[in-house]
């Protein structure tokens with residue numbers, strides 16, 4: 001199997017880091033497969049990359065937005081052209097099944113189309129003035145160099161959510177992808193380069209926490225956009241806070257699905273299985289708590305467990321596989337630790353709870369789909385993000401009780417209700433504390449033209465995707481144009 005040496009991309013050149021530090025990236029479905037060796041960048045490389053981005057800033061911000069948009073549109077076309085190759089690389093790199101990695105690339109394609117349209121909008125407002133012969137308007141202005149720090153679970157989609165809106169607003173970028181998916185990031189940056197992005201506008205730095213910290217703390221980085229764990233997000237936010245820089249955070253979730261007695265139960269079952277075990281439960285929007293109306297509780301649990309046991313676990317490159325491995329050994333150990341905690345806390349393990357064994361599984365980080373019942377909101381398995389194929393099913397007497405339980409979480413990203421009663425659905429939409437609520441759909445499945453993000457510990461009030469993404473990467477400028485030919489004093493010349 002190939003073992004490639006990869007580089008950083010700084011000022012339009014692929015280059016190695018000065019230090020000797022390197023890290024390997026391995027296939028989680030078969031850890032004997034080394035995808036590549038990557039530079040462990042330090043402050044030296046981060047500094048060079050930020051300088052390159054700062055140098056490119058004036059040229060890029062003064063490029064007309066429709067021209068910037070045409071490069072983003074071209075990037076989208078190239079992502080589509082290379083969809084299969086990118087999807088295969090991504091599956092090899094992070095394990096989710098091909099159907100899902102194709103969807104990941106498609107999300108980037110959709111984002112390119114959506115953001116490219118903004119090139120001919122980036123709308124501000126024109127408004128009246130309280131004074132005669134005066135006009136007022138607002139303009140979106142770029143901010144400068146943006147530092148993008150991304151996780152591994154959506155190796156193409158998440159970078160496009162950040163980089164395309166930043167670019168359309170006229171900013172330049174230093175991109176630090178997760179250590180588990182650097183090869184997908186390289187292919188994405190190669191495609192940006194191929195689409196005609198000028199030198200220095202996007203720079204790529206490989207590495208771990210040290211590179212991320214250096215980027216966050218660099219004085220010339222004006223915006224930090226971070227997606228990852230709550231723990232790291234807090235540190236990023238406090239560093240940004242001290243330096244008074246803009247910081248947008250997308251973090252963890254503990255997403256819940258409610259199923260009412262009047263729901264289409266087959267539909268709810270299918271949605272629950274997809275929400276809980278899609279991407280091996282490693283989505284920020286994955287379903288990890290399911291609240292079932294007591295009338296349907298017993299039958300739903302029975303069907304859910306029966307179906308969970310049938311899920312085919314294996315290498316995501318194989319067409320019959322439904323669920324791939326966990327991202328790495330540490331994550332599998334963490335998931336297994338949580339299962340033990342759940343059992344220790346008194347939850348009932350209905351199925352799974354163990355490392356998956358069988359033909360083709362020995363060399364990967366596979367885990368069996370795991371279902372708990374008899375869990376409650378005080379337990380750590382209900383409060384903390386596990387980020388694996390582990391879900392708990394709980395009984396509730398009413399919608400009110402379900403919503404109260406859902407809202408006990410410290411997180412507030414995604415949520416879902418299955419009900420054929422419009423009143424139930426609308427109450428859930430109104431009362432659940434989350435950034436996203438699906439009615440008769442699972443907790444996963446966001447579309448790029450709607451705001452994406454969460455409340456409480458999931459974020460800090462920003463929203464990616466949709467037109468709200470532009471608010472992260474632009475500053476408003478208010479412009480007053482006085483054509484009266486004399487000094488007019490606001491609030492003073494009132495006649």
Ligand code: NAD
Nearest residue numbers: 150151152177178208209212213228229232250251252284
């Ligand atoms: P992580 O927090 O460990 O790492 C995320 C990124 O931060 C990586 O690139 C990492 O190298 C970097 N990093 C690590 N320490 C840093 C530091 N001290 N300073 C700056 N950067 C640092 O998260 P992960 O394990 O890659 O991803 C899983 C987490 O991401 C989960 O909690 C999941 O819920 C969350 N996530 C959230 C969303 C969302 O939109 N809300 C989407 C996907 C994933």
